[in-house]
Amino acid sequence: MSLIKPFRGLRPTAGRAADVAAPPYDVLSSEEARVRAAGKPWSFLHISKPEIDLPPETDPYAPEVYAKAAENLGKMIQAGVLAQDDGECYYAYRLTMGKHVQTGLVAAACVTDYDSNRIRKHEFTRPDKEDDRVRQIEALNAQTGPVLLAYPGSARADDLLARASAGTPDADVTADDGIRHTLWVVRDAELIAAIGAAFDAMHALYIADGHHRSAAASRVAAARGRAGSSGYFLAVIFPHHEMKIMDYNRVVKDLNGLSETDFLARLTGAFKVEAAPAAVHPAQPGEFGLYLPGRWLRLTIKPELIPATDPVARLDVSLLSDHLLGPVLGIADLRRDKRIDFVGGIRGLGELEKRVNSGEMAVAFALHPTRMEDLMAVADAGEVMPPKSTWFEPKLADGLVSHVLD
Incomplete structure (x- = not known):
């Protein structure tokens, strides 16, 4: 199995990205999400934090919350706000925060390589948080929160990403916090093949953020026998030298x-x-x-x-x-x-x-701030970092690309 592969992304239709894009599910409380989504019926918070559409006293881990997420996702697809690409694509994703710019690749990353530690971890996970992500994936039959990965220095991959992010973007959104999110769909078969080969040549990828999402994807894949797309998980992969860790x-x-x-x-x-x-x-x-x-x-x-x-x-x-x-x-x-x-x-x-x-x-x-080289050294040694060692900025947006399972 390849380290990464293209996939048919589920994403906002033309002109809808600004309506959909939302902060990651785990950086807002339920009340904060309720405020942020007010008056925004297509905000992805209705999928990633669906308790905002239920009574305030609702337990965010109750079965009806996950059912609400699935219902809201279905409504957004039915309304034509979200649609799945016809063919398998990669996506170039650029984050701009002031003068800081980082450009990465949205791809489906191999669960088998995660399980074998080619996609390397540096944190422990909590079973309750894993359970939450498993229930979300199963309810939606999709992975909607991308795992943030880093790849070690590769001039070849950097060059290919520069090619993939040239020209007019397919989505360009500046969020409320001033972070700009720019997305290009990579459909060219030759470029897709070259990107896959460049990443397959890498000895490892490194989880920067999203240990619970990747662990949950592994559990879902195991339960489904790693069949089809369930053997991969949604990831955004940046060159390690472009990533910004704050104190x-x-x-x-x-x-x-x-x-x-x-x-x-x-x-x-x-x-x-x-x-x-x-x-x-x-x-x-x-x-x-x-x-x-x-x-x-x-x-x-x-x-x-x-x-x-x-x-x-x-x-x-x-x-x-x-x-x-x-x-x-x-x-x-x-x-x-x-x-x-x-x-x-x-x-x-x-x-x-x-x-x-x-x-x-x-x-x-x-x-x-912890340096990326230090994070990678810990992961290479098979060790874990102390709690609260890294704070990555800028944050990825939820909703720009999701990975639908077979």
Whole structure:
């Protein structure tokens, strides 16, 4: 089986992309989705967050929610808002956020290669979230939320994507958040074959975001005997060097019984601690910003504490946990400890100041973004990253292309 293959995408008909495109299902609460979809009958949120069309007290995992998703999808197809391409295609997909531009490929990725770890993971999954995605796929008989993948450096693939994204796009939407989503349908048989060959030559692809969606696709494929299109899952694959990872910062409710003076004194064993005149955006790995009410400090991990070869232990998120959050603040389990919360870098350092100055939190930590090369090294080693290690921006849109199963 090929690593990727073209497919007959289900997508908005001409002039409908702006009506349909929606944020990913997992970045909005049900209430936020209800507000965003108000007055937008064709928003894909009616499929990805169908509880918005049911009473507010409805359990988002209730059977009627998945049934509503299928009903809404059927209505959009019947109304001619969505239609499936006649032939198997690839799709070039460009995201533009300010000056940042990344161009990738929408394709069906092979479940067998996911199962064998040629499509590599770096996170654990939760059974309840997998179950949710399995039910959604089964209800729709389609995969509607793409998995975000990265491919390692390939000049050949980059060149082919440049060819695929030339000319007039088939869809061009600027979302409410200012992110531009541009899509080209790749129908040329020669170009399709060349793209497939370029990707088949790659030793691996890497999951950036979408571990639960890919795991759910694997479960559905196993249940269906990997027959036909069920042996593949919807993915958007970008060159790793174009992908943008933002910082994923931490805020903590208390100082574990320490005064500020004692807390800072405890840090000097592992860090160089310096006062900072302004908010600290860490300029390099091993550097951290620390915010206490009314003041910023810069922390720099002592070089001898950075492991030379362990791809997980040398991550900044691990260094902060191993040398500060755990031993000083007593936070050993980032997944379950209610004293810690996480703030995506898209919100800026002002959000850290706000949450500390309000008294909600006692201290905040700004981190340098994890690098794609670090993510890939962890995946290559068969390891997993600590929770909340990466925050990818810009986000993919739901609804621009979906993968219908046989």
